[in-house]
Amino acid sequence: MRMPGKMLPKIVGFVFKKPATVLYPKERLTPPKDLRGKMKFHKDRCISCGACARDCPSGACTMQPKSDGKKRPEFDLDFCTFCAQCAESCPKDAIEMTAEFELAHYRRGEAVVKE
Amino acid sequence: MNWLLSIIYLVVFPGILFVLGFAFFAEWLDRKVYARVQRRVGPPFLQPLADFIKLSSKEDVVPEKADNAIFTAAPIISLAAILAAFLYVPVVTATALHVFEGDLIVALYLLTIPTLALFLGGWFSGNLFGQSGAMRVASLLFSYEVPFFLALLAPALMAGTWSMSGIVVYLYGNPLAFVVTIGAFFIAVISLQGKLERLPFDIPDAETEIVGGPMSEYSGRRLALFRLARDAEMVVGAGLIAAVFLGGPWCPFISLDPGYIAWAVGAAFFILKTLIVLGLLILMKSAVARIRVDQMVNVAYKYLIPLALAQMLVVVLVKYMGWF
Amino acid sequence: MARVRIPIGPQHPALKEPENFTITLDGERVVGADIRIGYTHRGIEKLMESRSYIQNLYLVERICGICSYTHVYNYTHNVEEVLGLKAPPRAEYIRTLFLELERLHSHLLWVGVAGHEIGFDTLFMYTWQDRELVQDLLEMISGNRVNYAMNTVGGVRRDVSEEQRQKVLKAMDVVEKRCKFYQEMATNEKTLLSRAVGVGILKPSDAIRLCAVGPTARASGIDMDIRRDDPYAVYPELKFNVPTTDTCDVMGRVVVRVLELYEIIGMIRQLMQKLPAGDIKVKAPRRVPEGEAISHTEAPRGEDIHYLHADGTDKPERYKVRTPTMANMPSVAKMLEGVYLADVPITLAAIDPCMGCMDRVLVLKDGKEERNVLEWDRLRKYGIRWYAERGWKQ
Numbered sequence: 161m162r163m164p165g166k167m168l169p170k171i172v173g174f175v176f177k178k179p180a181t182v183l184y185p186k187e188r189l190t191p192p193k194d195l196r197g198k199m200k201f202h203k204d205r206c207i208s209c210g211a212c213a214r215d216c217p218s219g220a221c222t223m224q225p226k227s228d229g230k231k232r233p234e235f236d237l238d239f240c241t242f243c244a245q246c247a248e249s250c251p252k253d254a255i256e257m258t259a260e261f262e263l264a265h266y267r268r269g270e271a272v273v274k275e
Numbered sequence: 276m277n278w279l280l281s282i283i284y285l286v287v288f289p290g291i292l293f294v295l296g297f298a299f300f301a302e303w304l305d306r307k308v309y310a311r312v313q314r315r316v317g318p319p320f321l322q323p324l325a326d327f328i329k330l331s332s333k334e335d336v337v338p339e340k341a342d343n344a345i346f347t348a349a350p351i352i353s354l355a356a357i358l359a360a361f362l363y364v365p366v367v368t369a370t371a372l373h374v375f376e377g378d379l380i381v382a383l384y385l386l387t388i389p390t391l392a393l394f395l396g397g398w399f400s401g402n403l404f405g406q407s408g409a410m411r412v413a414s415l416l417f418s419y420e421v422p423f424f425l426a427l428l429a430p431a432l433m434a435g436t437w438s439m440s441g442i443v444v445y446l447y448g449n450p451l452a453f454v455v456t457i458g459a460f461f462i463a464v465i466s467l468q469g470k471l472e473r474l475p476f477d478i479p480d481a482e483t484e485i486v487g488g489p490m491s492e493y494s495g496r497r498l499a500l501f502r503l504a505r506d507a508e509m510v511v512g513a514g515l516i517a518a519v520f521l522g523g524p525w526c527p528f529i530s531l532d533p534g535y536i537a538w539a540v541g542a543a544f545f546i547l548k549t550l551i552v553l554g555l556l557i558l559m560k561s562a563v564a565r566i567r568v569d570q571m572v573n574v575a576y577k578y579l580i581p582l583a584l585a586q587m588l589v590v591v592l593v594k595y596m597g598w599f
Numbered sequence: 600m601a602r603v604r605i606p607i608g609p610q611h612p613a614l615k616e617p618e619n620f621t622i623t624l625d626g627e628r629v630v631g632a633d634i635r636i637g638y639t640h641r642g643i644e645k646l647m648e649s650r651s652y653i654q655n656l657y658l659v660e661r662i663c664g665i666c667s668y669t670h671v672y673n674y675t676h677n678v679e680e681v682l683g684l685k686a687p688p689r690a691e692y693i694r695t696l697f698l699e700l701e702r703l704h705s706h707l708l709w710v711g712v713a714g715h716e717i718g719f720d721t722l723f724m725y726t727w728q729d730r731e732l733v734q735d736l737l738e739m740i741s742g743n744r745v746n747y748a749m750n751t752v753g754g755v756r757r758d759v760s761e762e763q764r765q766k767v768l769k770a771m772d773v774v775e776k777r778c779k780f781y782q783e784m785a786t787n788e789k790t791l792l793s794r795a796v797g798v799g800i801l802k803p804s805d806a807i808r809l810c811a812v813g814p815t816a817r818a819s820g821i822d823m824d825i826r827r828d829d830p831y832a833v834y835p836e837l838k839f840n841v842p843t844t845d846t847c848d849v850m851g852r853v854v855v856r857v858l859e860l861y862e863i864i865g866m867i868r869q870l871m872q873k874l875p876a877g878d879i880k881v882k883a884p885r886r887v888p889e890g891e892a893i894s895h896t897e898a899p900r901g902e903d904i905h906y907l908h909a910d911g912t913d914k915p916e917r918y919k920v921r922t923p924t925m926a927n928m929p930s931v932a933k934m935l936e937g938v939y940l941a942d943v944p945i946t947l948a949a950i951d952p953c954m955g956c957m958d959r960v961l962v963l964k965d966g967k968e969e970r971n972v973l974e975w976d977r978l979r980k981y982g983i984r985w986y987a988e989r990g991w992k993q
Contacts, residue, residue: 164475164789168562170780171312171721180314180728192735194757196742217650217657243657243748248756257742313724403605407940474718475790481718482612484941564790565718567941568627 195259196242199235203275205254206232212246212255221246226275237263237271281372289366289542291358297546298506299323304550305509305557312561323506327499335495340401349396350493350500353389357507360385364514365523366545367538369443377437382515383424389508390416390470393479396501397489408488411479411568412472418575419469419476422462425583429459430519432590439518446522453520455593459586460520462579464555467512469571471505474560478568510549513556517548602630605940609638613716613944616954620931620947624940632935634928640958647918652678652752652887655915660746662920663956665708668701669898670920670956671750673905676831678752680892681909682883688833689877690754695832696767696870697737697749698896703774703863704733705899706856709951710781713853716944717794722784729777732770739763754880764871771864778860785853795850799934799946802847809929813901814859815950817843818851825897836873837866849942849949885913898923900951922956 182189191197208230213223220239223231233246233255247255265271284290302323310317337343363378365371371378390412397409431437433452434445446452453460469476480488493501517523524541566574603624609617617638623631643662647655659674660667672694679686686694707730714722734744740763741747741756749755759767785791801811806819816823824841826834842858844851887909895904901923910916927950934946973981 164563166562166787166789167784168558171562172558174314175308175311177311177314179311179316181316183316192739192742194740194742195738196748215651215653217654241657241746241748242743243746244742244756245653245657245748248751249653313721314728315724407605477718478941481941484613484944486612561721562788563719564714564722564788564794566790566793567939569939570793 191259191261193259195261196244196257198237198258198260198263199240199244199247199273200256200258201233201235201273201275202254202256203232205252207252207254208232209251211249211251215245215249217241217243217245232275235273236269237273238268284372285362289361290372294358294361294507294510295503297510297549298503299327301510301513301553302502302506304553308554308557309561312558327503330499330502331496333495335497336492338401338492341492342399342401345395345399346492347497349392349399350497350504353392354500354504354507356385356388356392357504357511361507361511361514363439364511364518365440365443366514366518367524367542369447369524370440374438374440376441379427379431379437379439379442379519382439383427386470386508386512386515387416387420389504390420393489393501396493397479397491400489400492402492404486404491405489408479408485408491411485412489414568415469415476415478415571418572419466422575422579422583423466423470425580425587426459426463426466427515427519429456429583429586429590432587433594435594439515442519443523443525447525450522450525453522455590456520456586458589459583460516462583462586463516463520464552465559466575466579467516467552468556468559469575470512471509471556473556475563475566476571477565478571481565509553509556513549513552514545516552517545521548521551523548607943607947613947614954615712616952618952618954620935620943622935622940622943627939627941629935629938629940629943632932634932636928636954637958639955641955644918644920647915649914651913652885652915655918656751657746657748659918659920660748663922663953664745665705665953666701666898666900666903666956667746668697668749669896669903670905672698672832673894673896673903674907674918675750675752676894676896677892677905677907678887678909679883680894681887681890681907682752684753684881684883686754687878687881688875689758690879691833692870692874693755693759693879694750695834695837696759696867697741697747697755698832699863699866699870700733700737702899703860703867704730704737705951706860706863707733709856709899709948710785710853712951713849713945713948714791716948717791719788719791722781722791725777725784726781729774732774736767736770739766751880751883753883754878756880758879759874764874768868768871771867775861775864778857778864782857785857792850794942794945795853796846796848798849798942799938799949800847801930801934803845805933806847806930809933810926811901811930812923812926813897813899814852814855815901815927815930817841818855819847820845825895825902829895831894831896833870837869839866849945852949886911887913887915900924900953901926920956922953924950924953924957927952928957 210223210231212233213221218239218241220236221233224234226232244257247257263271286292303318303320306322307317337346360382362372363382394409394412397405397412430442433456434442436442436445472479480490490498490501524545526540526544605622605624607620607622608614609619619635619638621633621635622629643658647658650658655674656671660671662670707726711723711726714720714726737747738744740759741749749757801815801819803820806816806821811819811821820843822841822843827841839862842855842862844854889909889911891906891908893904893906895902903923904921906919907915908917931947931950935943938946
């Protein structure tokens with residue numbers, strides 16, 4: 161018979177079980193190792209070709225002049241969509257995605273990946 | 276020293292402070308159990324109190340279109356009425372603070388006032404959703420009040436008195452009378468769920484349908500009071516059912532000596548029984564969907580009221596046969 | 600009783616995205632609904648014309664937050680067609696895997712939202728908890744949870760390893776078990792049934808006339824599914840059924856989607872077992888020659904149509920998207936007729952609306968939104984004139 165609250169006996173046991181959610185800052189889940197998080201830039205491999213900035217869909221990656229006279233990319237994580245196209249476009253594998261995902265900052269412009 | 280005891284009874288235990296504290300606890304329990312059934316963590320113990328304090332300190336907006344006096348009075352009146360109703364519930368011993376023949380009826384009427392206050396508050400808030408919620412409150416009033424009243428008539432008939440304390444005294448003598456009125460007990464719990472506007476009967480303040488119904492325009496202190504009033508209503512309603520059906524402070528070892536231990540045990544048993552009723556209220560809402568206004572009227576008039584009437588017939592028969 | 604007009608939206612708890620439904624009420628009954636869309640117009644089509652094909656991959660994904668992969672699949676399909684490329688078989692298998700995983704989490708999300716709209720929050724919490732399982736799989740394979748950035752012109756960007764393949768298969772067992780639980784929960788709970796059965800009726804004749812698509816149409820007994828009727832990706836190699844019901848109400852839409860969950864799980868299992876070895880992508884040029892392509896796929900919400908016109912540069916000249924919600928909107932007005940006010944949210948939710956995807960056009964005149972109703976004849980003449988002025992032939 162179809163009764164209101166028919167599933168109740170099946171779910172009432174959850175009261176005494178461990179909840180499915182975790183209290184984030186105290187307990188953490190480990191992200192998969194292939195997560196596309198904050199990128200890592202290997203300065204020594206960069207040839208200043210600008211392929212990353214050309215293909216960046218959100219304008220997060222821009223070529224900035226550096227002290228040695230060359231232009232190299234900077235990544236503004238405020239704009240980044242973590243699609244990793246820059247890493248794919250790079251001919252020298254100078255950009256690497258890491259699994260770091262805790263990217264909150266207090267001020268705009270602080271979350272920039274530089275050399 | 277009798278007046279001092281009375282004041283403690285009124286203000287501290289089992290008066291205002293006790294009801295309010297219990298109300299916060301009931302809200303916490305409600306949210307916690309609901310969360311755990313849904314496999315969430317749920318709020319920490321003092322969360323309801325923190326919510327109350329925070330809401331009280333928030334900006335309190337009265338809409339331009341609202342009628343200021345009624346808008347402000349509604350939450351205060353509903354809280355006052357609930358606290359007044361609790362005076363007639365026997366908590367510590369079989370006698371409540373104020374006893375007279377017919378106090379059950381008075382308590383029931385006092386418990387209807389919050390509903391009316393909610394209706395007025397919603398209607399005079401000047402909000403379309405508030406008014407539509409108020410209409411739902413008014414149209415549902417009879418769907419749960421009638422079965423609630425009828426269900427509470429059964430133990431009154433059983434005990435042959437209109438006084439709550441009288442019923443409790445009767446239950447002290449005949450604890451098994453509960454078995455006879457068990458049907459009415461469940462009807463009363465279901466109608467109380469409707470009275471408190473909780474799932475599956477939270478039709479008047481259905482968040483996804485009419486935003487929050489009568490509460491849509493409430494904010495700050497007034498909202499805090501309204502929420503507190505609803506929690507207190509839950510406690511008082513559950514306490515009333517616990518007293519009338521389960522015998523309130525009655526326990527198997529009633530003849531304890533000295534008196535104050537008997538009082539403490541009595542109060543503990545009252546709280547325990549109230550918690551049982553609260554537990555039923557909480558579990559009821561955890562596995563159901565919200566029903567519609569017309570379906571609610573159907574449930575009330577097709578099932579609850581006929582069952583309550585049948586229960587009264589059973590009580591009359593039992594009394595006539597002289598089994599109790 | 601006087602008729603009351605109640606605005607549902609643009610800001611309303613029942614709507615997750617802003618659109619306006621002005622409901623005309625007679626008592627508690629709805630007698631008419633006036634739908635006004637355009638609140639979430641983002642100008643994606645125009646923006647696409649100023650971006651390269653590679654950048655557009657990630658823009659087109661953001662048309663929808665739930666069914667993102669369908670859009671990017673359509674986009675790459677169009678570009679590949681104009682380029683004359685063909686993705687390797689392994690890439691097509693991985694693409695199909697993503698299409699189906701996405702449908703799985705979209706349907707689980709919908710069951711939860713539908714529960715929430717009628718106050719059944721427990722169901723909502725449970726389905727969203729298991730949706731996490733699917734999203735974890737997507738995250739594991741692609742590295743992202745919502746906009747997967749998985750597809751590229753000529754193939755896919757990441758491979759599925761043997762370990763991941765096993766994990767997907769294992770997760771499917773869990774999801775299947777949970778789906779059975781939801782089915783039991785949804786079909787036995789009296790209060791849920793009383794809210795869903797007989798509500799929001801869309802007759803088969805109306806569904807055809809108003810061009811309903813996807814589960815909305817299938818719940819009205821219209822047996823249509825692009826995956827079977829005009830197969831794309833590797834669907835011809837998969838065995839699956841297209842569940843339909845003829846109840847035409849909200850319950851039918853629940854049933855169709857819940858039954859589809861099993862089909863999806865079955866399909867994912869087949870995909871993971873048949874997964875061929877080989878490359879995952881072929882190199883694609885940046886410039887796309889002149890040409891046009893159109894593709895349609897079965898998104899979780901129904902038929903999704905994309906059109907591309909390329910002019911030989913590295914940017915598209917015109918891109919057009921028609922999302923399933925757009926096609927289902929006229930049906931909503933019909934469904935809403937005669938329901939109770941209390942049933943409006945669940946009726947709206949039953950088509951699984953995705954307003955953000957839908958809003959393609961917003962006409963502004965002197966800084967204000969222009970409400971201009973175009974009849975079919977006028978629209979046709981307008982179109983002919985528009986093309987004639989630009990010297991384009993019919």
